[in-house]
Amino acid sequence: MRDIDRWVGVNASMALPMTAGFAPDLVALRRYAGWLADQGVIGVTVNADTGEGAHLSLEERVAVVAAVKEEVGDEVTVVSGLIAAYTEQAVELATALRDAGADGLLMFGIPAFNGSPLPPELVVRYFDAVGEVGLPLIGFNLTPSLGGIVLAPDAIARLAGVAPLCALKEASFDAATYVASRDALRAAAPDVALLSGCDNFMHESFVLGADGALLGYAGLAAGLTREVFDADREGRYAEAQRLNRERMQPLAEVLFGLPVRNSRARIKEGLKLLGVIDEVAVRPPLLGLDDAERAALRAAMKQAGLL
Template sequence: MTSAVPAAPFGRVLTAMATAFHADGALDLEGTQAIARHLVANGNDGLVVSGTTGESPTTTPAEDGEILAAVRDAVGPDVALVAGVGTNDTRTSVTLAEQAAKQGADGVLLVTPYYSKPGQRGITQHFRTVVDAAGLPVMLYDVPGRTGSQIALETYAEVASWEPVVAVKDAVGDLARGVRIRDLGLAVYSGDDELNLGWLAHGAVGFVSVVGHAAGNELRALVDAHDAGDTAGALTIFTRMLPAIDAVMGVANYGATTAKAALELLGVLDNRNVRSPLVPLDDEEVAALRAGLEESGLIP
């Protein structure tokens, strides 16, 4: 075990960014670039592309390549880009990982295979195969609420010994468990906006956020206050963010839907199009989202 806090390999404030679509469902690369530029201008030093919030279950490998290339063009070489490559088919994940490496990603986000629900041996085999194919630093993604599987501590202990595996986006919500993962030498990123402050207190290096679409500067201020030892200030910032967090994360089909509606309210996008099976927020849901963002001071 190590008592040293791991470095933040992909930055401190990352948003799992949405992917823009036209009304007919086609990729809107210009809109996607606008999202990326907005995020970098507002507190983010890294971006996760083609994750769940990017609606990766509905995009093809070719589209994922187009998205990554467009985002890189939009933000330049100095912003860390982490490409989502996790699927429930190892061969497809290998293809995505190889593509991400060729197109200049700084790392890959690798979720446990969903729906198939493999055991720990299957998860480990999947990880090993994709890690070897990527040739890039890897952030694992542990989100049993979406995948039906959780990475066991014993599996973490094994994969933490693989040099490319440097971080985990944790959406399990067990802070004490996160300390144990951190002590294996992995950088822990909060994958639950409502636990962001708690994760910092438990040794996380930063966030992979959804509310960051609207609150990147506030997330940056939260990290800065925590780093400065200003616990009261950090709590004040987090408390002020809570209405927005509740509004973004409190809708049944939250994620891409609330992120895009927030971007529409902010004027970054002129629509809130999503791909089926998601459906855009209705007017009542948008009104509730607006109220939460207003209460947190994120929109006038």
């Protein structure tokens, strides 16, 4: 029986502080991880999209996991994104991440998942192979507009039978798809957690039955995310709706506005405004922010009560 309670709460997907020369700043990363832990998150995720995981070498991803795990210890769960091209590479990377201290893996789609229809057997075999490494696995429904794949309900039902699967992060950003994924997961494996990954659809996704959340938004506004999640979870919907309307959603619309790829730079800019990190640098070819984006972010953070 899988422990669904382990995933009830907010897991913050972390940005990756970098030096002006675009190298991971592990000192700032540790400070940032401790800052998030102090805000009551149940977990942190590194090497995912928010953390520029696809832009890092294997050695850098391992170093990121080791630094964060050393900082937070067993206080919070440390999940690492698993971004690979094929099964053998994924197993090699998963093993290295496990040995560095990762407590779980967020499973990004691989190129073989692209195209329709996607045979569920292909997905199951990939998860089974990575599962042999011995870490809990989090499936990932990510809208294709952000470079991901959305598993059909029959694939989710098959995947739910993979022993190490502990959760599904649902980031389709579509209410009907979200509900279909939720229902397929609940029917096949009620002990597998449904995690909201919908940064600009958070409140609604909580109301629709998420057990927890794994969000880049929480990498900047962890406390506010917890407030809204807890209010929805406890049935205080009017309070959650007010917090969402007045504070959460205006910031989400800036952080994850077009172009969405700039969300990494926006989150880092916000962390610098809060004094958590010293540099705002994203690894090329990603771009930094212009003055208008910085001004919009500062205004949204003030409205959210962060500044």
